[in-house]
Amino acid sequence: MNFPTSLTYWSHFVAVAMFALGLLGFLLRKNTIVVLMCIELMLNAVNLLLIETSMRTNTPDGIILVVFVVTVAAAEVAVGLGIVLNLYRLKGSVNLDHFKSLQG
Amino acid sequence: MREILFVAFSLFTIGAASGVFLARNPVYSAFSLILSFFGLSGLYLLWGSTFMAMIQILIYTGAIVVLFVFVVMLLNLQVNRENPSNLLTLGISAGAVWFFSLILLRVLTRAIPNKIPEIPTDQLRTISKLLFTRYLWPFEVLSLFLLVMIIAIFAITRTQEIPHGGEQR
Numbered sequence: 001m002n003f004p005t006s007l008t009y010w011s012h013f014v015a016v017a018m019f020a021l022g023l024l025g026f027l028l029r030k031n032t033i034v035v036l037m038c039i040e041l042m043l044n045a046v047n048l049l050l051i052e053t054s055m056r057t058n059t060p061d062g063i064i065l066v067v068f069v070v071t072v073a074a075a076e077v078a079v080g081l082g083i084v085l086n087l088y089r090l091k092g093s094v095n096l097d098h099f100k101s102l103q104g
Numbered sequence: 105m106r107e108i109l110f111v112a113f114s115l116f117t118i119g120a121a122s123g124v125f126l127a128r129n130p131v132y133s134a135f136s137l138i139l140s141f142f143g144l145s146g147l148y149l150l151w152g153s154t155f156m157a158m159i160q161i162l163i164y165t166g167a168i169v170v171l172f173v174f175v176v177m178l179l180n181l182q183v184n185r186e187n188p189s190n191l192l193t194l195g196i197s198a199g200a201v202w203f204f205s206l207i208l209l210r211v212l213t214r215a216i217p218n219k220i221p222e223i224p225t226d227q228l229r230t231i232s233k234l235l236f237t238r239y240l241w242p243f244e245v246l247s248l249f250l251l252v253m254i255i256a257i258f259a260i261t262r263t264q265e266i267p268h269g270g271e272q273r
Binding site for chain 1: 137156175193205230
């Protein structure tokens with residue numbers, strides 16, 4: 001087997017592996033807080049890819065996009081954890097399997 | 105030297121990221137997330153993006169993960185002993201994710217052009233100039249978005265207890 005040796009390839013590999021780990025956690029974990037953390041992991045994988053590409057191709061637009069992503073991620077976490085707090089107050093649990101009815 | 109640092113930071117980041125997914129206790133997940141973000145910050149430094157490395161540590165580990173830890177400790181959850189998923193689900197999910205990752209990696213290595221940078225583009229001056237010229241409208245929309253989010257959080261987390269005979273709703 002001949003492995004590609006360029007740093008670019010392996011950087012993509014790291015980003016994709018991180019995204020895959022986040023996706024696995026998103027699909028498999030039952031704790032809502034951990035699921036939110038896995039979403040953060042996926043966002044960060046995309047950030048890594050954007051920054052690497054932006055620095056390599058010498059275009060600053062990717063970094064602007066990352067700034068936007070970070071802002072939206074922070075807001076998303078705040079809202080998500082607020083919803084988790086309310087759900088815990090309603091149901092007494094943060095297990096995703098316990099949230100079955102749309103009607104509160 | 106660069107390669108060694110790259111391998112070290114990559115292994116650190118991926119190891120900590122798998123810790124997020126594997127840890128039973130959400131507090132350990134959160135601390136693993138912090139470690140993973142530090143590794144990512146090192147990778148950003150390695151690519152020459154000092155600004156984003158700083159932002160990563162300041163915003164992600166300073167604000168977002170602290171929020172996670174705060175909520176985990178506020179809820180005071182006990183570690184659940186139940187089996188989170190059976191082996192079949194794990195196998196199917198891992199296979200699907202592996203397949204998806206292969207396709208993604210293939211597409212990425214084809215789609216992104218390969219060019220060597222001459223000057224570092226990660227100067228604060230460049231970023232802020234772009235933010236206020238070419239990306240002015242997205243920037244303004246982002247500020248509106250943050251305002252909407254603040255109102256939404258207030259609406260969601262407000263305690264709904266109405267005293268009897270009270271006028272406020």
